[in-house]
Amino acid sequence: MSADNVVAIGVNWRKLAGKTILYLAVAGLACFILVPVYFLFMLSFMPKAEAYTWPLSLYPHHVTLENYRFFLLINPKILPSIVRSVEVALVTIAIALSIGGMAGYAFARFRFRGRNALKLSVLFVRMYPAVALTIPMAVMFMRFGMYDTPFPIALALNYGVGNIGLTIWITASIFMGISVEMEEQAMVLGMSRVGAFLHITLPLAAPGLAAAAIYTFIGAWNETVIATIMTQSNPTLAAVTYHTVADAAGSIHLQSAGGAFMAFPALIFAFFIKRYIIQMWGGVRI
């Protein structure tokens, strides 16, 4: 009887130790991720006078929006650039979903010649470094007079290249999840293939497609390197914030307000599609 007890207690101790290590590791990593985020947002709301005391307080005594006002007005390009960022993102979504979605559907439903070659080319294009594509593209668009236009069509066309591959992958897995039999039944009942797609498959795929669109939006909103190369006097918010933040070394209040302002939309949208993003990264084969 006592021997049994000893074994049982021993096992429990082991379990307890395992659990403790597990939670310590999780808590440690969570802190490592959250502490910098906390300071970014906290400093952005902190009055300037407090942000430059030493050592910094770990929480704001007063909360202010003054830093954001300062950031938004420091450069007259910033307010119009917000609209431009949204425009770029919307055009990119349109390109990625229409072209990428079609290819995704084809990958999910048909076996065709050159399927593997297309798959490889998608992967290759996605891997190809952004600068190596963007510099010649910028020179090309300069020749056509499409470089750095107020409506950022050149930038959206560039983002389209990277995003089509991603959208193909996402939409293909969405369409694979929708059973082909439903489409076939609709066709037996007299619908065309297009009709079956529009009335049966598309409504079922809508939530997934919306998630893909939101993910594309976040990507376009965040993108900095390409925007820096492709725009000069008509920048996106990311490009102009980048210059503002990079030129303001040591200006804690300005840097944090700029960084936090960029972060809000990305975080809010990400929250809505968190399940999809985790699934997506979990299934990455690139």
Added chain:
Amino acid sequence: MPTLIYYIVFWAVPAFSGIKLAFTGPNGFTLQYFRDVFSDPYFYQAIWVTFIFLAVSVTAEFLLALAVALLINTNFRGSSLFLFIALIPMVLPEISYGAMWATGYTYHGWINSILVHMGVMSAQHPMMWLAFGKTARWIGLLVLAEAWRGLPSVMIILLAGLQGISKEYGEAARLFGANRFQTLHKITLPLLKPSIQTALILRAIGAVQIFVIVTVIFGYRNLPTLVEETVYYFTQLHQRELGAAYALVIAAIIVTLTVIYLWLSGSFREGREENVG
């Protein structure tokens, strides 16, 4: 196929015109721009910094992420909250992440403040993290900041891979007398190989292209990296052809990495159908 047309117009055409741009001088074909690149002292610094950073950062992130992924490969209470936290660095704009670490590393920034509050550092003598001339320390700071961004994504890829491995393999191995380490070494890691390859190549490609964070924290040309030099030549010095030549060097490195990855993962073998894209 619309995808193919789009790729040809907006990928293949610019990619090849980039090659043309880098090799065409005022009087036709020239290697002058590449000669300029290879005689640029910043180029060697950039290569050196980029590769040291690549090696250290990818190794550190991978080992840490693997350890954490193996530890938490169970459904524990709060795991969905944890996954959401891990998601934040993956969707935060690069500028926000640059601003966050720039305000941290600065002389009177939040990292020094935390250390002072913890009593580890005296308020009179804070650490000059960004003191000039300490390249090794700067790369260390970069690795730390980049780990913040890279660790969660590597961890999620590895976790997903681990969850795809049936628990029965491990149990069977135990039954035959393997200890924990042997199970890990002989069963788990080989089965996890595809996820490991994916995670490593994604991080390596990201590391070669490091740019925003470097310039936000250190400014242009203080810690040269390859993409930073490319952008600098193109946007600040307006030397398009040199920028294009630099970009081709980066492309060559990344294409090499990609081909090695594809070859290892067997994507060249026709007819293997897993996930698309």
